[in-house]
Amino acid sequence: MTFALAAALLVLAFLGAPVFALMGALALYLFHGAAIDSAAVIIELMRLASLPALIAIPLFTFSGFVLAESGAPRRMLALAVALFGWMPGGLAIVGLVSCALFTAFTGASGVTIIALGGLLYPMLLKEKYPEGFSLGLLTCTGSLGLLFPPSLPIILYGLVAKVSIDDLFVAGAIPGVLLILLLSGISMVVAWRSGLRRAPFSGAAALAAARAAAWEIPLPVLIVGGIYGGVFTATDAAAVMAFYVLVVEMAVYRDVKPADLPRIVRSSMILVGSILIVLGTALGLTNYLIDAEVPEKIFAALSLYVHSKTVFLLILNILLLVVNMVEIFSAIIIVVPIIIPIAAQYGIDPIHMGIIFLLNLEIGYMTPPLGLNLFLSNRRFDQPLPKLYRAAFPFWVAHVLMLALVTYWPQLSLWLLHLKDS
């Protein structure tokens, strides 16, 4: 019976049944089998309402969608061009930095390639960056910034893994910055090899761009600085940001009209709702699995073959790449509760685990054939997928190198955290 049900659910999953329904069905079946009242599934779901940090999800998502609708991406890009455009590979670096920032602020929901990619692609081509490089760069930037506050996947990881979201943000800082530096280095080499002209720096242009974005410049400082500096918790930062963004974009810049608000609320809350319903139904299931000591059983079986932490991490990385190609939010919700106890047996810190997990997500986004970024680029730039696979490959390799570094050098993630705690 259990086998038949599992097979049926698997078929339904591949036919496109919603993840929440699959989780719900499995939870209801397992609780029924254990002679526990089905209300237990709902008691687990109600735990959602006792998580203090949960409200950060709707608030950050909402502010991100407001920002994406406004002229903020345009203003931010103009400012970045004025500030960094003169450097070798300047425009590519501008793209990396602004996309990372934008992805972090919009909850990594795929808006970056749509909103910023469309602006950056013609600019890069106009400055004579090679087409393949430009496409690859923009395809990978769609998920760059996952490690910076206030990215939604990090918040979700913190909630599911029951570790401090603020600590995760601190731990992600060095790996995140290193990744951008690595990609910037590649951009500089490409720009130098293609013999691109450098634009001169203009103080007047920088000032004008800064003045245009005057109300938005405090935002990253306030949120990122506030969280790293320990002034705010992520939840407070979310409340401040939602209010600030709404006032600034509606009353100061007037980019967002009251008539746009219903559409923004709808599309942002659809994302929030689809995350929360999976989270709610999966809580019952994962709790059942933990009560049934499934992670311990997996570890017992695994430890017969895998003795070293190094090999375990390698297997984990490969597994996560495959899982994350499917759907990243569901991947976090379902996989994290099972993997954390197993990783702990191998002596891996849950915060370090989080950074590995999220970097894996970033790579999953751009891994052929199913990575979401590749599809977004395919649609946005109207380029065939095989061409994008080739274009994104060098960036994919750079990401994997970074992943190896983060995985096997825990201090990279944990050093800043220890510094903060001491």
Added chain:
Amino acid sequence: MKTIAAIERLLMSGERAFLIALVVVMVALSFLQVVLRSFFSAGLLWGDTFLRSLVLWVGFLGAALAAAEDRQFSMDALLRLLNGRTRAVVELVVHSFTAAVCWFLILASWSFFLGEFESGGTLFSIGAHEVPAWPFETILPLGFALLLLHYVLKAVLAVHAAVTGAVKPPSTEYPAP
């Protein structure tokens, strides 16, 4: 079939209107809490509990709209490759399965809700006034009922599409405008 589509639209506009009101309250109240805490070392005692319940409401209404717009998380790669009647039949199977799961989740929520209602637990107090928890928990059966309704409507539309062969092409928008 026009009636079914009209019911779906009506349902969605109701959900949307309610959602907007809740989001406005959520943004304003959560900001007020931060201001009160930071500058006045105070804060509404019931505020955080109320906000946490609000997130549940927002989540269910968002999930209902996600169901209506086919934006629930799923592996839809295969579905995108299918066309015509095959697609309609697969959609019918998937929507019926989802509706059935929602039905059992409604039963589970209802049993949970009755337990809560009878025990008469308090969610928070405003001054001397005690606010019971059960009105906030109505969203559980209600939310799953909204999901059920959307999936039943979708299943009916899929039957119609399978019979007539008039199948909508899959939406390619991401994220939706």
